[in-house]
Amino acid sequence: MTPITEVEGRKLALSNLGKVLYPETGFTKGEVLHYYATVADPLLAHLRDRPLSFLRYPDGPEGQVFFAKNVPPGxxxxxxxxxxxxxxxxxxxxxxxxxxxxxWAANLVTEFHTPQWRADTPHLADRLVFDLDPGAPATIVECCRVALWLRDRLAADGLQAYAKTSGSKGLHLLAALEPTPSSEVTSYAKSLAMEAEAELPSLVTHRMTRSLRPTKVFVDFSQNAARKTTATPYTLRARPAPTVSAPVTWPEITSCSHxxxxxxxxxxxxxxxRAHGDLLSPLFDTARAASLP
Structure with missing residues (x-):
């Protein structure tokens, strides 16, 4: 029998709670739901008013994985x-x-992905994002070197950067913006990605071409496009273990060696x-939001 629970007055049928979703660690669906309940406050803050794209993996990351943007049936x-x-x-x-x-969404076994704009102002971004993706044998260690360069370059333009792990191999950098057309944010981000490649040619590529990416960090600026989404802070990822897209401090990035x-x-x-609070909470402070140069 499927357990029925009540959350804020809403009845939910929570299914297959003992099912192992992450085979590397034996992490179950019940533990997935418990995790999302534990991080609900900061996660909800980052989800609120942003249209949700679902990456679903109901049989775990080794089963069928599919991406959907429309409202799911039921x-x-x-x-x-x-x-x-x-x-x-x-x-x-x-x-x-x-x-x-x-x-309800967590019960569908979902990675949460959201755009850089809110539903009431579509295509006006209030965040800028860089996705730093390492090409083997490069790792997140090399991403950290690129992140520090981008942090300082953004600061020179009056933008304060914050960081989180992707929950996969790399890093995401975010900055709060005054609402700005997504096309303008994408152009600005591309110009910085190209500048990073010019300054760090042995370390960075701004082009998606697979043959150019081994040993380098791909600075993906394209997720600023209105049609694109990025893994939401605190989402679990569809990986062999229950990895999280987790906010990190700049000292952690500076000292990363493995x-x-x-x-x-x-x-x-x-x-x-408990130790840090939500390290990305400054993104909600409108006083910190900056205009593009």
């Missing part, structure tokens, strides 16, 4: 949705605005939140 009527303009026509997407909606230094799993996050 979505409860109390889950908020919003109409989002697209080049091929408007679509309706989910908004995760409360704990009950978060637990990939395991910045590898965080679900059980690591609650202690980090």
């Amino acid at each position: 979505t409860p009527e109390w889950v908020s949705t919003t109409e989002v303009p697209r080049s091929e026509g408007a679509a309706r997407m989910v908004l995760i605005q409360d704990l009950a909606s978060l637990m 990939p395991t230094d910045l590898a965080f799993h679900a059980p690591d996050i609650a202690p980090r939140l």
